[in-house]
Structure formats: C-alpha cells, structure tokens
Amino acid sequence: MAGMAYVDPGNFAASAAAGAGTGYALMWAALTASIAAAFVQYLAAKVGAVGGAGLAQLCRERLRPAAVWPLWLQAELVCAATDLAEVAGTATALNLLTGMPLLAGGLLAGAVGFLIMTMTPGGRRGVERVMAAALTAVFVCFAAVVAVVHPSVHGAAAGLAPRLPAGGGAALMAGLVGATIMPHVIYLHSALAARTPRVDADAGLRAHRLNVLTAMTVAGVVNVGMLAVFAAVLPGRAGASVTMEQTHHILAARSPAAALIVALALLVAGLASTGVGVYAGQEVMRGFLRRSPPATVRRLVTLVPSLIVLGAGVSPTRALLLSQIVLSFGVPFGLAPLIWLARREDVMGARRAGVRTTAVATALSCALVTLNVWTVVEAV
DSSP, X not given: OHXXXXXXXXXXXXXXXXXXXXXXXXHHHHHHHHHHHHHHHHHHHHHHHHHSSOHHHHXXXXXXXXXHHHHHHHHHHHHHHHHHHHHHHHHHHHHHHHOOOHHHHHHXXXXXXXXXXXXXXXXXXXXXXXXHHHHHHHHHHHHHHHHHHOOOHHHHHHTTSOOOOSSSHHHHHHHHHXXXXXXXXXXXXXXXXXXXXXXXXHHHHHHHHHHHHHHHHHHHHHHHHHHHHHHHHSTTTOOTTOOHHHHHHHHHHHOHHHHHHHHHHHHHHHHHHHHHHHHHHHHHHHHHHSOOOOHHHHHHHHHHHHHHHHHTTOOHHHHHHHHHHHHHHHHHHHHHHHHHHHHOHHHHGGGOXXXXXXXXXXXXXXXXXXXXXXXXXXXX
C-alpha cells in the first residue's frame, strides 16, 4: 500500500510541472526523494513493529495533549490534501478517457476507492494484493511509454547532478518531495506493521526491509521514468504551469498510444491510491483519538472538500500541485515524532535507532524544513 501511495496522481502533476519547467534538471531530486522515502518508510515500519502500535497511537500515549491535538489536526489536513490529489487526478483521467464531467468523476473516484477498501475479498491481504497489482500496472504503463517516447539518456544522466534551478525551482522541488515522501503513509505503514504477526522480531524486521525495498524501488523507478517522459515531451511546448489536459494533448501529438497509456496509468493510480487514503485516514483518527468511525463517515469527511474544490471550477492540476506542496510541509511533522520515538529505549528497547540513523533522519527533516522555507520566500 505504501508503494502505491508513492505513484499517486500528485506524482503525475508534479513530474509534469517539473519536466515542463526544468526539463531533466530535477532528475536528481526525484531520485533522492525516492531514496529518502524508502528510508522513512522502513523507519516507520520498524517503529510500528517493535513499538507494537502505529505512530499516531504512540504519539497519543507518549506526548502531552497540548502536542497531540496539533499533530492530529495537521495529520487530518495531510489526509485531506492527499484525498484532494487522488480525487482530482482520477476525475481528470476519467475526463480525458471518456469526457466525463470532473464532478461526476470525483464522485465515482470516491465511491470506487471506498469499495476497494471495504469490499475486497481477503481483508487487508486482499487489499494489499490489489495494490500490488495496481503498482505493477502503473510500472508496466510507464515502461511502455518510455519505450515509445525515448527520453534522452544523456539528458537524464546530466539531470542526476544536483543543481538548484532558478525561477520557481523551490515550488517544483517541494511538489516533487510532497509527491514522493507521503506523510499520511508514515502513519499508515507504522500501524500496519504493528498489526503484522511475527514470531521472530528480527525476521519480521528483515521482511519489512525487503518489502519496503521492493515496493519503493518499483515506485522510485516509476517516478524517475515519469519525470524523464515529461522532460522529453513538454519543454518548449509548455511551461511549469502546464495542466494535465495540456500534457495529454501534447503527448498525443507525439504518440496517441503513449497519451492513452499515461491516462490509463493516471486512472489506475488515482483509484488505487484513493483507497490507500481511506485506510490512512482511519488509522490517523483511530490512533490519535482512540476512535474508529465507520468507513463511510471517514470517506465523506475527506471526500466532500475535494468535491467542493472540483465543483467550484478550480483547475484539477492546480489542485494537484497545491496539495503536493501542502504534503511537503506536512512531512517534517510526521518525521519529528517518528525520529523521537525511534530513539526512545522504552519504545524500541535494544532496537532503538542508532546515532547514524538518527543523524540521517534529522538531516532529512532539516532539509525539508529548509526547502519549505525557500518555497515560501520564493513565492513572496
């Protein structure tokens, strides 16, 4: 489920904007964010598996109410921003493929996402199999598109050298980071790991490490390939404010088959990641508030704001990009308590995070805060 969340519609919009605005220049940022995401997800799984509870529940049990309530509110905001991205992306895909109105597409996206999480046979394992199939489908789609579009190998390799693009580069990087390191999945993954039965703790952690490595490698390859495709097609034809509709038409002029495949990948990613968002929202509320509302109620809490945005005529692509920037701002608020808990001996015992792990996690959190401040300064 974590891997599927990392190739949601927000990644499509952020990659299109970065590719159109800077070409291959932010390939390094997409790759670095994918590696950082794998590190964060393993740390979340480790805290959940060893601590015996999800991040939200551990925060409620270990922190004072004055700290818990703000953390819960920002987590709910993150879930709402995530849901906006999933619903807007799915509605856009349905509009491109069938001409369905955006609001109707948003309603359908919400309904299908809910059904995936509540009606899939086999419970959680069944849902995980659906997500694995969806992630594989998106991977195959972009492998096919890369074969058709033929991105520049030289350009992509040059883009792996870190550099800071000027003129809106901070917002583009924040969008890529927010689309790649998903704060709501930190809460979800830790809770799922806590409920995974393991006879041997060390064997369990090795299994979590392998699962994270596999899923995040696939997601990372998709994200880097996605940016390479858009960098090959969009520069010179569209700027960083490119919409998904414009991206579709520009890609169709290059290859109708590629445009169709990308639209189908967007649809699959949107529907599957919508279900992940429902699951994450339930875990956030259950952990922070010790309450588990009916899935229908939880679905409506985050779906209604998304439908209002679509009904108000806001550009779905703009909604997607803004949601990714919001998510980028939310990552440090998920990382800070995660690092704190990972270091606590009363939570992790002998498996608490070492000095190097803590240093890497802290440096990552500081880098994200710096990027967020840069985004605000650049916008002002």
